[in-house]
Structures are given as structure tokens and as C-alpha cells.
Amino acid sequence: MTLSIGDAAVQAGISIHTLHYYEREGLLQIERSSSGHRRYSSGDLEWIGILTCLRETGMPIRTMREFARLVQQDSSNIPQRIEILKTHRLEVLAHLKSLQHNLEHVEYKIDYYEKVLVQPMD
Amino acid sequence: MTLSIGDAAVQAGISIHTLHYYEREGLLQIERSSSGHRRYSSGDLEWIGILTCLRETGMPIRTMREFARLVQQDSSNIPQRIEILKTHRLEVLAHLKSLQHNLEHVEYKIDYYEKVLVQPMD
DNA sequence: ACTAGACCTGAAGCGTACTCAAGGTTTTAA
């Protein structure tokens, strides 16, 4: 069973244009029907899921391309794939920490304003 | 005591160009010396800290501009300021949740590859 | 007094990741 690009886009929660773009950027290689229309296999969908996951955690396209290139080769480069993912993991953790820290600042500011509302300073 | 733009940029951990840009975008209004050079007060630095915090948590410039506009007015709009911050807080929380979820996916993938390394499937 | 370095303005340029347009072909449902 394969899906059309429209259905694949809905499945992946991204736009058809983004799927085209990812293919142009070398992140994807999709089989075609005899007429040239793309057919997405369940393996394709799974891979798109990984791409989406990496993208949503802030990995730049060029790094995703590098990762995709490794995956498209044989399995001898699994250490390099792990390396990319581990580096990315650390970056995501750092980003999470920064977000949590800054979130506290925002919450402090909210509390401050709410106190001012209850007991105006003028 | 006031700081030059160079020192202020170092304090805030952002570039002089970004400070110029924020001023152009209406996020900042900085006093000038008689010759036209900017002088940053400690209040300015504090405000830049808030801007940086909002920016690093993903608030778009246009929303920051709206918030800045409210802060520049009188204190009668504190409820609107709280509204903006609370909305932003929810967005940051959603982003955090999404990141954490996707991070799990990345970690799962790392584990998967490490298992494959130990016990190749071919 | 001199000069290197910092600052000023206005405008143009850049990197990233999409997103849309145009003009043509294929599929699908009535």
C-alpha cells in the first residue's frame, strides 16, 4: 500500500510543498508511478516522521541532509549516525534548559504584574 | 551610571547591530548624549534582559513590539501585558512539551542504533 | 594635537526554511 503526496502530507502533518522541498534538498527519495506521480510507502512515512522530529527539534536542513546521506548508504556508518543524533540530543537538552530558565523569568514577570494589579504602586 | 552601546551589548550578550535593530523596531527607546551617542541606563539593561528572554523563548518581534508599546504607555494596561505574557507562557509550555516528546524519539533512535551496533542485523 | 577605535545613519544584503505561481499532465468520480 502506498499513498499519494496529498495523503502523505496529511499523515505527516506537513505541506505538500514541504515534501517537495525535502526531496529537492536530498532528504527524501520517493518512488514514482509509471506516470511520474510520487507513491509514499510506509517506510517513507516512517522516515518522514524522523525528519519531522529532527526538524521540530531544531536540526538545520544541512545536518538533516548529512544524516539522510548516511542512511541512504550502507549500514557501516551507523557510528556516524549515532554521533549526529547524540550531538543533536545535547543541543536539544541545552535548548530545553534555556527555555525552562527563561520561562521562569516570564512567570516571575506575570506574578509581578499580578501583584501590581492587586496593590498598585502609584 | 550609563553604558555605551558596546558595553550594553556585551552586558546583554547580543550584538550592537541587534540593539540598533530593536530600537528601529520600536522595542527600545534609548537616551542620547549631546553628541548623539546612545547611553544605556540600568533600567534599559533590565528591559533588554526582558526582551532577550522573550526573544529566546520564541516570541516574534511584532508581539514584542506590542508588549513594548504597552509598557511605554501608562500602567493602566497591565491586564493586557499579563494577557500577552500568559499567552506566551502557554506557547512556551507547548513548545517544551513538543521538544520533550520529540527528544524521546531521538533517544529511541540512538538506542536503536546502538543495539544494531552490538548485534548487527545482516 | 593626533589617531585608532567606537559610534552614527540609512539602506542594502543575507541565511534559513519554506511557499506560491504558472503552465501543463494525470487521475478520479459523476
Added chain:
DNA sequence: TTAAAACCTTGAGTACGCTTCAGGTCTAGT
């Protein structure tokens, strides 16, 4: 069978947030 809807490609356009450039003025250290 036919017409709307979906798909194709190439190439241009957009949104966002800076960042750099050019050409001039100001300041600070010696």
C-alpha cells in the same frame, strides 16, 4: 466521457531576524 481535482516541474517570491556596508562624526588614550 468529461470536468474538477490532484499532480507534475521550474523558478520565483516570502517571512523573519538579523547583519553588513558605506561614508561620515565623536571619543579616548598617548
